[in-house]
Structure formats: C-alpha cells, structure tokens
Amino acid sequence: STQSTGSPFSVLRTMSTFGRLFRVTTYGESHGLSVGAIIDGVPPCMQLTEEDIQPQLNRRKPGQSALTTAREEPDQVFIQSGIENGITLGTPIGLLVKNMDQRPKDYNSMSKVPRPSHADFTYQVKYSIKAVSGGGRSSARETIGRVAAGAIAEKWLKLQFGVEIVAWVSSVSDINMDNTKIDVNTISRADVDASVARCPDLEATQKMIEVIKAAKEDKDSVGGIVTCVCRNIPVGWGEPCFDKLEAMLAHAMLSIPATKGFEVGSGFEGTKLRGSQHNDPFVLKENGKLGTSTNNSGGIQGGISNGESIIFKVAFKPPATIGKAQKTAEYLGTEAVLEAQGRHDPCVVPRAIAIVEGMAALVLADAALIQMSRQATHQPINSEISSKLHTIYTKPTNNS
Numbered sequence: 001s002t003q004s005t006g007s008p009f010s011v012l013r014t015m016s017t018f019g020r021l022f023r024v025t026t027y028g029e030s031h032g033l034s035v036g037a038i039i040d041g042v043p044p045c046m047q048l049t050e051e052d053i054q055p056q057l058n059r060r061k062p063g064q065s066a067l068t069t070a071r072e073e074p075d076q077v078f079i080q081s082g083i084e085n086g087i088t089l090g091t092p093i094g095l096l097v098k099n100m101d102q103r104p105k106d107y108n109s110m111s112k113v114p115r116p117s118h119a120d121f122t123y124q125v126k127y128s129i130k131a132v133s134g135g136g137r138s139s140a141r142e143t144i145g146r147v148a149a150g151a152i153a154e155k156w157l158k159l160q161f162g163v164e165i166v167a168w169v170s171s172v173s174d175i176n177m178d179n180t181k182i183d184v185n186t187i188s189r190a191d192v193d194a195s196v197a198r199c200p201d202l203e204a205t206q207k208m209i210e211v212i213k214a215a216k217e218d219k220d221s222v223g224g225i226v227t228c229v230c231r232n233i234p235v236g237w238g239e240p241c242f243d244k245l246e247a248m249l250a251h252a253m254l255s256i257p258a259t260k261g262f263e264v265g266s267g268f269e270g271t272k273l274r275g276s277q278h279n280d281p282f283v284l285k286e287n288g289k290l291g292t293s294t295n296n297s298g299g300i301q302g303g304i305s306n307g308e309s310i311i312f313k314v315a316f317k318p319p320a321t322i323g324k325a326q327k328t329a330e331y332l333g334t335e336a337v338l339e340a341q342g343r344h345d346p347c348v349v350p351r352a353i354a355i356v357e358g359m360a361a362l363v364l365a366d367a368a369l370i371q372m373s374r375q376a377t378h379q380p381i382n383s384e385i386s387s388k389l390h391t392i393y394t395k396p397t398n399n400s
Helices: 050-060 106-112 120-129 140-161 189-193 202-217 245-254 267-272 348-374 384-393
Strands: 024-030 036-042 075-078 095-096 166-170 223-230 259-264 283-285 289-290 311-317 326-329 335-338
Touching: 024 050, 024 140, 036 140, 050 075, 050 140, 075 120, 095 140, 106 348, 140 166, 140 348, 166 189, 166 202, 166 348, 223 289, 245 259, 245 311, 259 267
Parallel strands: none
Antiparallel strands: 024 036, 036 095, 075 095, 166 223, 223 311, 259 311, 283 289, 326 335
C-alpha cells in the first residue's frame, strides 16, 4: 500500500518492497555492514531454519568459479525474527547477511565519473547523492535479500502445492544451447548445477565458458538469457486486469539488476505464427483434468495460470562495470577515460539463476495467497459445470 501525508512532497514508500500479501522489503548496500530482508506474510506453523535458505544463497554468491567476480563472500544467512524452535510464527521474518569482503576504496577513482550504462548518473540526479562504493542499492548485492526471501516462499509453495521452480542459462552472448537436449517437465537444479555456466547443454557450456573467459581476459563483459520453468501451478493464480500473472512476473524479473527483456511462452517468436498454429488445444489429461496439448501460452491465459508449466525467459545485458578503457565524461561534462576498478562479473547469468528462481517464487507465493483468500469466501454458482470445476481445480494440494 501507499501512504500519503497530504503534503505536495508526499512520495510512494514502497520502492524497496515487493508483494501484496507475501511482502518482502530488502535493505543494505554493496559495501555496507550487511544486506538482508524483512518478510511479512509467511504462513505460520511451517518448519524453517537457515539450512532451508542457504543453498540458494550459495548458488548466487560471488567467487564460486573463474567465471564470476573474485569477491569472496560466504553469504551466510542469519534468521533474526519470526521463528521459534524452528517453526514460523506468522510474524515478520528478519534475515541478515553480513558483508565480509568490502573494498570501498576500489571505487575512489570513479567518484567523479559515472560508469557508462550504470545507475551512477541516474541515482545522482534523482536523489542528489549516491553510494560511491559499488553502486549501493543498484548493485546486484541487493538481490541477496530477494534470494533468501524467495527460498522461504519456495519452501511453502512446495509443501502446499508441490510447486517446482528451475532456471538455467540458455544463452551467453551469441552461444545458444540446444533446447532439444532438455525436458522442461523433468529438468532439475542438479542438472543445471552440473555445468559451471549453469547450462544443462554441456556442449554449449564449453563454448559459453570460452566466451566468458575471453571477455574477462579483455577486461570486458557479455550478456545472456536465463530460462525458467515453474511446474505444478494450480489453475487460477493471477489478478486481471493489471496484476495478471505474467505482468507480475515481468515486474519481478525486470526489477533484477542488468535485465533488459522478458518473454513468456512463445514470446516474440510467437508473432511469426498464425493463430491456428499458436493456439493451445484443450485435451483431457491422464489425471482427469482439462489441459492443453501444446504450451505456447507458457502456462498463462488471460493473465491467469491454466495448470500447465509456466515458462519464461529473462534477458541480461553485459555488466556495465568493466576494466576496459572507455571514453566518456565526468558529471560536469569534462571528457574522461574510465578504467573501472574493483571486482566484477564478466557475465552475470551463471549467478542470476537463483535470483530469477527467487523472484518467481515471491510472485507465485503472493498470487497463491491472494487466490486462497478469495476461495475462503467464494461460493460457486449453483450449476453442474461451475461446481465441478471449482472442486477439481481450486482445491489446494497439501504435499507435506
């Protein structure tokens, strides 16, 4: 929600908060003492410890391979509140991760020169001040709180509905994986993590590694695409018209640093098809439920989940901070040459998969709680079709 004091200078106060019923507020800067999150709306009576959260933070943390930044951070999470004897209380959960390897002095040379395509210039103009070291809130280090919160959301989704979320690197620069080598219905995180590039096509992995290492050697960077599948999503999640499920996913994904594109299902390629080719015919599945024989819709129709797997892609640009000399200008317009110092990723996508999975979990947990609140008071119309559909498709499945 928003708050207003009636002053002409009143502002929205939700810039660091995401979600409606499952709400997450992140805090912290790249080279401050800590980063973390406050999560409100976690259902009570769920078993939860740091061990449920740490694996995803380990997949996101820096220094995990030669393809990532050399910054060394354990990224150990500490639960500060909302838990007693390993059980959620239904009260706000506080999460803290200490920054252990800060080097703010690495950014002294960039205090007068905004990094090209980075947030330095826009933050300075918008707020009249900016965090010189590491970009502050615009740094991807802010996403630690998202990943940690997402791990909690994901555990609840798994227990309540059997939801599974898996993301992988499908391209780096102009290297694309062979999509025929995976089955989106069965691909696992173990399959993804078998590749240092987080690409389940091992042949493409080798080419991606070469491209990333070449960029790193040249003090440059490259971009890529992350694909994500969300399985076992019940029918009915998403709030038309403006909070459609794909709209909320796009909101979540495009809030991740360095993202430049989002598509769901057939995406932009679908524009090349006719409707007769693109439409997903309905069929009766083996489980006795209505489904579709194809999935060009990507699991969402009319902004509402249709029971099929949700599939989407997120495009990440080449990281803006590079050591390669660039002709640019200082804040006041004087010409300058910038050779960025510090430790930075030559390509973010191998680490971004945990962020994409986390944000997807936050969107889905929020959508699930909203739909459950509707069902708590919903009375279907007294007709055979309405009553049967309501019974078959909207009753949560408890897999715990």
